[in-house]
Amino acid sequence: xxxxxxxxxxxxxxxxxxxxxxxxxxxxxxxxxxxxxxxxxxxxxxxxxxxxxxxxxxxxxxxxxxxxxxxxxxxxxxxxxxxxxxxxxxxxxxxxxxxxxxxxxxxxxxxxxxxxxxxxxxxxxxxxxxxxxxxxxxxxxxxxxxxxxxxxxxxxxxxxxxxxxxx
Amino acid sequence: xxxxxxxxxxxxxxxxxxxxxxxxxxxxxxxxxxxxxxxxxxxxxxxxxxxxxxxxxxxxxxxxxxxxxxxxxxxxxxxxxxxxxxxxxxxxxxxxxxxxxxxxxxxxxxxxxxxxxxxxxxxxxxxxxxxxxxxxxxxxxxxxxxxxxxxxxxxxxxxxxxxxxxxxxxxxxxxxxxxxxxxxxxxxxxxxxxxxxxxxxxxxxxxxxxxxxxxxxxxxxxxxxxxxxxxxxxxxxxxxxxxxxxxxxxxxxxxxxxxxxxxxxxxxxxxxxxxxxxxxxxxxxxxxxxxxxxxxxxxxxxxxxxxxxxxxxxxxxxxxxxxxxxxxxxxxxxxxxxxxxxxxxxxxxxxxxxxxxxxxxxxxxxxxxx
Numbered sequence: 412x413x414x415x416x417x418x419x420x421x422x423x424x425x426x427x428x429x430x431x432x433x434x435x436x437x438x439x440x441x442x443x444x445x446x447x448x449x450x451x452x453x454x455x456x457x458x459x460x461x462x463x464x465x466x467x468x469x470x471x472x473x474x475x476x477x478x479x480x481x482x483x484x485x486x487x488x489x490x491x492x493x494x495x496x497x498x499x500x501x502x503x504x505x506x507x508x509x510x511x512x513x514x515x516x517x518x519x520x521x522x523x524x525x526x527x528x529x530x531x532x533x534x535x536x537x538x539x540x541x542x543x544x545x546x547x548x549x550x551x552x553x554x555x556x557x558x559x560x561x562x563x564x565x566x567x568x569x570x571x572x573x574x575x576x577x578x
Numbered sequence: 579x580x581x582x583x584x585x586x587x588x589x590x591x592x593x594x595x596x597x598x599x600x601x602x603x604x605x606x607x608x609x610x611x612x613x614x615x616x617x618x619x620x621x622x623x624x625x626x627x628x629x630x631x632x633x634x635x636x637x638x639x640x641x642x643x644x645x646x647x648x649x650x651x652x653x654x655x656x657x658x659x660x661x662x663x664x665x666x667x668x669x670x671x672x673x674x675x676x677x678x679x680x681x682x683x684x685x686x687x688x689x690x691x692x693x694x695x696x697x698x699x700x701x702x703x704x705x706x707x708x709x710x711x712x713x714x715x716x717x718x719x720x721x722x723x724x725x726x727x728x729x730x731x732x733x734x735x736x737x738x739x740x741x742x743x744x745x746x747x748x749x750x751x752x753x754x755x756x757x758x759x760x761x762x763x764x765x766x767x768x769x770x771x772x773x774x775x776x777x778x779x780x781x782x783x784x785x786x787x788x789x790x791x792x793x794x795x796x797x798x799x800x801x802x803x804x805x806x807x808x809x810x811x812x813x814x815x816x817x818x819x820x821x822x823x824x825x826x827x828x829x830x831x832x833x834x835x836x837x838x839x840x841x842x843x844x845x846x847x848x849x850x851x852x853x854x855x856x857x858x859x860x861x862x863x864x865x866x867x868x869x870x871x872x873x874x875x876x877x878x879x880x881x882x883x884x885x886x887x888x889x890x891x892x893x894x895x896x897x898x899x900x901x902x903x904x905x906x907x908x909x910x911x912x913x914x915x916x917x918x919x920x921x922x923x924x925x926x927x928x929x930x931x932x933x934x935x936x937x938x939x940x941x942x943x944x945x946x947x948x
Contacts, residue, residue, distance in 0.1 A: 415606045422602040431592025448605065453681050455609035460721075477682055477701070481663075520579070520587040539581065540588040553683075553710045553724045571579065 414458040421467055422451055428541060429475050435524065435536045436479035450474040472541070472551045476533055523570050531566030534559055656939075657697050657716065658946035659684040661925055665699050667716065668946070670929060673939050679714050680722055687908070690716070690947045691733045698731040698740070708744055728757065730784040732793070735854070738762065741793045741821075743781045754781070756793065756831075758821050769819060769827040783908070785852040787891075793819045794858060794891070795831075796849030816849035816858065818891060850908060855915030857888035857897070861906045882923060900930060908945035919946045 412420070426447065433443035450471050454461065461467050524532060533552055537543040545563075549556045579587075654670040663682040666675045679697060686702035686709050697716050701709040708727040714720070725731070728744040740759045755770040784795040796816045819831040851859045863884045884906045888897040905923035912919075916932040927943040930936045939946075 418605060419602040422597060422605060426597040426601075427594055430595050431589075435588060435592050448601070448608075451602075451605045452609045452612065455605055456613060457681060460718075474682070477663075481685070516583075517587045517590050520584065521591050524588075524591075535584075536588065539585045540592060542585075553712065553722075554727060555724075558727065567584075570584070 414455065417462075417464065417467075418451060418455045418458060421454070421464060421471070425468065425471060429471060432472070432536060432541060433475050433479055435540055436476065436532060442479075446475055446478040449478060469547075469550055472537070472543075473553070476537075476552060480529055480533075520570070527566050527569055530554075530558075530562045531569065534562040535566040535570070538563055656919060656946050656948055657688055657690050658927055658939075659686075659688040659699060659944040661685075661942050661944050663701065665697060665714070668927075668939060670939065677718050679716070679718050680712075683710075683712065683722070684944070685709075686729050687945045688947055689731045689733060692735055692737045696733075698725065698733070700729050700731060700742075702729065708746070711742055726757070726759070730781055730795075732785050733761075734786050734790045735788060736790050739790075739821075741784060741786060743784060743795065754827065756781075756784075756795065756819055756827060758793070767821070767824070769825070769830050771827045783850050787818075787852055788854055788856055791821060793821060794849060794852055795819065816860075850906075851910050853888060853911040853915050854913050855911070856890075857915075858891050859909050859911060860887050860889050861885070861909060862887055863905050884922075886918070886920070900934065900936075902928075902936070910945075910947050912948040917948075919948065921945050 429447045429450065430443055433446045437443055437446070453474055454467055454470055457470070458467075461470055524535065527535065530552070534548055537548045537551060538545075543551065545556045545559045548559045548563075552559070554562075655667050655676055656670055657679075658666050658668055660666065663680075663685040665679040665684045665688055667677050667679065668674070669676050680699065683701050684699035686700040689698040690696070691698075695716055696713050698711060698713050699722075700711040709729045711725040711728055711731045712722040713725050714722040725740070726742060726744075728742040731740055731742045733740055738761060740761055742757055742759075744755045744757060746753050746755075753770055755768050757766050757768050759766045781795045784793060786793055794816055817831040819827070821830075823830040848861045848863070849858055850861055853859050861884050863882065865882050881903070882905045883901060883903055885901045886899045886906070886909055888899055889895070899918075902920075902922060904926075907921040907923070907925075909918060909920040911917065914932070918930040919927070920930070921927050921943050924941065925943055926941045927939040927946050928936055929939055
């Protein structure tokens with residue numbers, strides 16, 4: 412299988428979950444598709460080093476998380492530098508809400524997720540959306556399993572506190 | 579809420595979107611175009627070098643910037659981090675990118691082991707979070723390995739220890755720690771700030787003394803503007819940590835003796851690195867504002883200027899080395915103490931050789947090390 416064929420195969424299989432991941436990690440939806448596309452372009456460029464679809468999966472998840480983090484940070488810096496300009500450009504609703512029909516409970520979850528610190532949000536999304544194990548999350552994010560456990564625990568606690576009153 | 583309902587909520591929020599027809603093909607064509615562009619940029623750099631050497635191309639306005647034949651820089655390579663977070667090995671003589679070690683993740687900076695075999699890099703995280711430090715072989719023979727959560731790694735001159743710093747949310751805000759890890763065993767020693775002045779953080783630059791006993795670090799000082807340029811910001815402070823001492827950071831680290839020592843003005847010195855042959859490398863920046871009265875409405879322009887000054891850590895004696903018409907980020911001397919790599923406020927990577935000639939090695943860089 413050629414590199415293009417291998418990447419195309421991964422694209423078909425992994426695109427929905429990677430796009431969903433990007434949407435859950437970002438504050439605005441416009442960048443989610445760009446990020447996933449960019450992740451696959453970088454995979455294609457790095458295929459000579461990777462070559463293994465299993466390693467490619469980890470590479471893609473790590474890249475999406477890093478690009479989402481960079482995108483969030485750039486927009487946060489834009490708000491610090493020029494709050495007026497950034498306010499005009501900020502999406503009115505979080506990424507995940509724009510294309511999904513959410514009930515009230517889900518809307519509260521989306522709001523609470525958006526307020527989580529970056530690492531907690533990443534751990535929660537990888538754990539409960541992609542069903543990654545702690546070790547897989549640690550590899551994807553480049554942190555220790557212990558850190559994953561801590562961030563996940565704190566994220567769940569924060570979600571539970573903010574959603575107090577729901578079942 | 580239980581875990582199952584959280585999973586359900588996330589699945590609904592994420593949606594189930596299939597790729598658009600033809601988008602997979604777009605990945606291949608965009609990747610190919612980007613690869614061609616990289617080769618073209620490398621070709622232009624080579625052409626510029628050749629034309630410049632033949633005197634056919636002006637490379638800069640500063641009178642000290644000129645191209646010179648490859649000569650003594652043949653075969654010399656450096657490691658550089660780009661503003662996009664890539665880590666590259668760059669051939670100084672040809673100014674070509676010898677290889678790219680990582681495509682992303684080095685948004686904080688890079689360090690190199692003394693034997694040149696291992697590159698350390700890290701991502702930069704604002705606020706009170708930690709970046710992650712990775713290592714990767716300089717020959718690209720293996721993928722990166724996660725080393726620690728933290729920032730500003732620096733390998734000791736004897737290559738046995740790695741110094742870096744971390745921060746964590748504490749009772750009084752963001753707690754700052756300097757860590758030294760013995761690479762062979764993984765054991766660490768940590769100095770965390772007490773109730774003293776180190777709380778101000780973050781650490782911008784950190785480097786070992788040539789004898790491997792001390793770590794100098796500088797806090798605050800620089801900020802990146804929206805356009806990515808570096809500008810001086812606030813006061814910069816340097817302290818020297820004696821790694822043979824234990825205790826809090828205030829107990830084990832001191833501003834250099836020649837610097838005024840009080841709570842409001844501790845160790846104010848814009849530190850960048852420790853020259854391998856001795857001397858704290860510092861940068862003194864200034865900004866002149868020029869007025870253009872030729873237009874109906876006068877306009878003003880900033881004229882930045884920086885002087886690289888070597889400071890004796892014991893006596894405070896200063897030696898001004900060279901001046902550039904820019905603000906400066908990283909400044910790194912090579913092992914001989916005579917060649918200097920630096921990144922200016924326009925993110926240009928530049929090299930000053932032993933003769934004082936300054937040449938450009940490219941733009942879009944964060945920092946570089948020998």
